Amino acid sequence: MEPVSTRGVSDPELVERARRGDDAAFGTLVDRHRSAVFRAALAALGTREDAEEVAQEAFVAAFRHLQDFREDASFKTWLLSIAWRKALTRRRSVKTLLRRFVQPPEDAEWQVPDAGRTQEQAVLDRELRGHIRREISRLAPKLRDALLLASAGEQSYNDIAGVLGIPVGTLKWRVNEARRRLKARLAEVGYGNV
């Protein structure tokens, strides 16, 4: 819950306070954006543990570089860019590659409980969702990143394109291409008529 003293205060104002040494103001920024940062990191890495560490590193790095924030983008986009770069660095690390090799993400953290469904629906859908999850994790990283970030619904296409450092048109193409490939692969295993 955001403290009363910072409720309704804009991000730029909180950034300014944090620059002046107000840790509580930065804490409010952490609270406001921690979900978005964590989800972006989870989209890139696939495991909660890695996503938590990257989110923490991203906030600390953002605090240390607050002076570099120029406000030509929103604080959230700037913060997500930092988190995304850190997530990609971790994804390329040998340790992460080895762990993915030993334990694929779709079998680890990307398992989601069947909340809100009847038992029958859950049984019917579980297999399909398992296939989709597996195929998403097998997509090329660029396509998977675009699809997961766009599907999360946290940010606009403009913001996601800014985080990824690509034009919006490229982002849209990647999302559509990811869908097309997924449907083609699902058709091969008996789902749909693509």
Place this chain on the structure above:
Amino acid sequence: MSDARLDAAIDAVAREMTDAEPSGALRARVLARIEEGRHRTSAGLPRWAWAGAAAGVVLFVAAAVWVAIPLRNQDAAQSTVAEQVAGAPPPAAASLERLAVQSDAVPPQSASPEGMPAAAGRTRLAAVRGVQAAEIGSEQGFHTVPALPAIEPLRLAAVEPAPLHVADMEISPITEMPSIEIRSLDPGSHDIQSTDPKKEK
């Protein structure tokens, strides 16, 4: 399965894959790390300073080694020569000493017998004394390299070598050679191979 349902399923799964919340302690951990970093920075030098200091130490050691190795080699060479001569001054020093004595003997404003001007001789004398001082210093465990004055160009008078005197000599006569007998070769002998293979055929 319809295309729309497949799209919806993909959307749902993709959303689920990132639909998670970080632990509630994230804020506390972030602020703790910021505080920790603040203490670390204020308590000691920042990381880049340590890196710079380490690089400086490495450079210093490298420079010291670079300077010390030639000096050590020079010391080793000098001590070897000294051991070989067993107390006698090294040849280079001896010749320099002779040169110094000669220069001392030359009166000012006069040319040396070899055609060397007196001023140049004095300059060389100073250089010789500097080298000798450096040698004395090295014997005492330190090396002092004195500043050397500018050395004037060396001028030599025309060289007139003494006439060559050849003493009388006598070449002894060649003794008589005894006869030797060479055995003739057979016509079909293959002991000697012709240089032209066609002739052999």
